[in-house]
Amino acid sequence: CPLCKSEVFQSIVDKNHGRALSSLKVYCTRKEKGCTWEGELGKLIRHTSAYGDCEYSLVPCTHQCGVIMVRSSLKTHESICLKRPTTCQYCNHYVSTYVEVTITHYNQCPEVELLCVNRCGKSIKRKNLSKHSSTTCPLKVVKCEYVHCGCRWTGRQKDSVNHMKTGSIDHSRIITLYFTKQLQKQQEISNNLSKQLKKQGDEIKSLK
Numbered sequence: 001c002p003l004c005k006s007e008v009f010q011s012i013v014d015k016n017h018g019r020a021l022s023s024l025k026v027y028c029t030r031k032e033k034g035c036t037w038e039g040e041l042g043k044l045i046r047h048t049s050a051y052g053d054c055e056y057s058l059v060p061c062t063h064q065c066g067v068i069m070v071r072s073s074l075k076t077h078e079s080i081c082l083k084r085p086t087t088c089q090y091c092n093h094y095v096s097t098y099v100e101v102t103i104t105h106y107n108q109c110p111e112v113e114l115l116c117v118n119r120c121g122k123s124i125k126r127k128n129l130s131k132h133s134s135t136t137c138p139l140k141v142v143k144c145e146y147v148h149c150g151c152r153w154t155g156r157q158k159d160s161v162n163h164m165k166t167g168s169i170d171h172s173r174i175i176t177l178y179f180t181k182q183l184q185k186q187q188e189i190s191n192n193l194s195k196q197l198k199k200q201g202d203e204i205k206s207l208k
């Protein structure tokens with residue numbers, strides 16, 4: 001006490017003085033930083049708290065990224081925060097944080113368009129890419145449809161029609177040779193069967 005110098009004493013709250021003090025007009029404690037708020041002393045704590053409206057109060061990012069900043073910068077930060085809620089722009093279904101969607105999900109999303117692995121220049125959705133590359137892609141590497149007959153041509157699918165047109169004479173020769181060999185093989189098989197049957201027939205006669 002400034003009068004009796006006692007260090008231990010009993011205090012009584014004067015509500016009238018308390019109300020008078022709370023109603024005093026004050027400026028925000030962050031006035032020097034630019035805050036223009038002016039109001040009652042009793043409302044100052046609420047104004048400067050994390051839940052108040054002082055633009056210069058320190059507040060945490062609502063996306064829980066761990067960043068703390070002045071409230072005036074909060075909206076700008078949250079619009080680019082790596083943990084802001086984000087919906088996949090391709091499938092419009094998957095929702096997670098921005099960093100998870102763009103780094104992890106985009107590498108799996110079936111609706112993301114990718115360039116054809118055959119470099120035909122087309123962008124195909126991931127879910128259709130395998131079928132395109134192996135069937136309809138004009139730059140798919142294919143063999144001649146007469147490969148079983150002996151044609152060794154290999155090229156792009158878009159060139160296969162021209163190959164069939166320009167190689168018709170060679171194909172005729174290859175096909176003729178192929179079937180000639182097949183007939184010879186069939187004839188050899190038939191002759192061998194005839195010999196075996198004759199041999200079996202002779203053995204049966206000898207037994208009689």
